[in-house]
Amino acid sequence: MDVERDTRSLGSFTFECGDVIDDLEVAYEAYGEFTGDNAVLVCHALTGSQNVASRSSGDTAGQARAWWSDVVGPGKAIDTTEYYVVCANVPGSCYGTSGPATEAPDGEPYGTDFPPVTVGDWTRAQRRLLDDLGVGRLHAVVGGSVGGMNALDWVKQYPDDVRLVAAIATSARLDPQCLGLNAIARRAITTDHDWDGGDYYGEDHPDPTDGLALARQIGHIMYLSKASMERKFGRRSAGRGSVRDTFPVDEAAGFFPYREVESYLDYQAENFVDRFDANAYLYLTRAMDDYDLSEGYGSDAEAIGAFDGEALLLSFTGDWHFTVEQSETLADAFREADAEVAHHVVDSDHGHDAFLVEPENVGPPLSDFLAAGVGGRAVSDTEESERSGHAPVHNSLFPG
CATH class of the missing domain: 3.40.50.1820 (Alpha/Beta hydrolase fold, catalytic domain)
Incomplete structure (x- = not known):
């Protein structure tokens, strides 16, 4: 084509x-x-x-x-x-x-x-x-x-x-629910220390990837239905060897399961931060909210x-x-x-x-x-x- x-x-x-x-x-x-x-x-x-x-x-x-x-x-x-x-x-x-x-x-x-x-x-x-x-x-x-x-x-x-x-x-x-979720997603970005008021460009400054990743994870939950999440993930564990979150202490990582839904959200977030700009996410969600x-x-x-x-x-x-x-x-x-x-x-x-x-x-x-x-x-x-x-x-x- x-x-x-x-x-x-x-x-x-x-x-x-x-x-x-x-x-x-x-x-x-x-x-x-x-x-x-x-x-x-x-x-x-x-x-x-x-x-x-x-x-x-x-x-x-x-x-x-x-x-x-x-x-x-x-x-x-x-x-x-x-x-x-x-x-x-x-x-x-x-x-x-x-x-x-x-x-x-x-x-x-x-x-x-x-x-x-x-x-x-x-x-x-x-x-x-x-x-x-x-x-x-x-x-x-x-x-x-x-x-x-x-x-x-x-x-x-x-x-x-x-x-x-x-x-x-x-x-x-x-509607107000979506407005609220978008607001939380933006807050995830702007409270990331690396966002630095939006002035994070340049080789010597890290991107606010943690905040953008959280924002994207909130978005993905908005895009799926309860039924589709139950079908795709249920409460299944992704395997104890995949644990990334060690809350509340390191020793607990082997006790609390790292679930498939968490693994999916982490995977999507990691891919997203490699291709998208955090400031652009702020701007575009604001445009959608305002319409x-x-x-x-x-x-x-x-x-x-x-x-x-x-x-x-x-x-x-x-x-x-x-x-x-x-x-x-x-x-x-x-x-x-x-x-x-x-x-x-x-x-x-x-x-x-x-x-x-x-x-x-x-x-x-x-x-x-x-x-x-x-x-x-x-x-x-x-x-x-x-x-x-x-x-x-x-x-x-x-x-x-």
């Missing part, structure tokens, strides 16, 4: 906070051939990258590389032989787009001097990038998790530029009132990070705004990560939606959807 991989300098950029940087650089990947009306923008999740389907880039690793390769590619749900697919790393991240770790005009990394970023800044940066690529109106914007918020923001900011929007495992705003679709309007419906395209909302029963009920509330907002909308609920106990690890449940409705809008067979045919595991939610399932 041919991939266009580049970083574009977009010139001066004013953030929503009012701060300006002289040159915003945005790293992106593009797949397929642009024919004028076939562009699909894919918005990545919190710690994702522009490498939505590419494994050949040396800039990313682990889950940030080819993170949706089962959905994007030749003959797949977002078919790169049919669509021109663009995915851009968002401002504030650390995969090539300007962020805390990039060089400021004084030659030193920005650190916490980088402007606070918002989801709205991401959307405007993507619009600038697409302008630079010669792309006007988009066939579709697709995103999952906070990338779904990003997709919704396109409908709010640029309603005339989007024909279809697919918002997957997302909501119009975070509210209705901001500046009286309601979500008013915020998307100018959109005359079609919407697909996809939610998962085991996802407590972004719930089925939150997606249905979004669907109601689209209905109130007189936009065509379909809400599919996937019966899954995997949790929030289901949108990444269950392509068999995401692909069919997404593919049909891109081809035919809410009239697509897997979107509109209730009987077939129920057989395949992606049943649309009708108003009758959520009585007033």
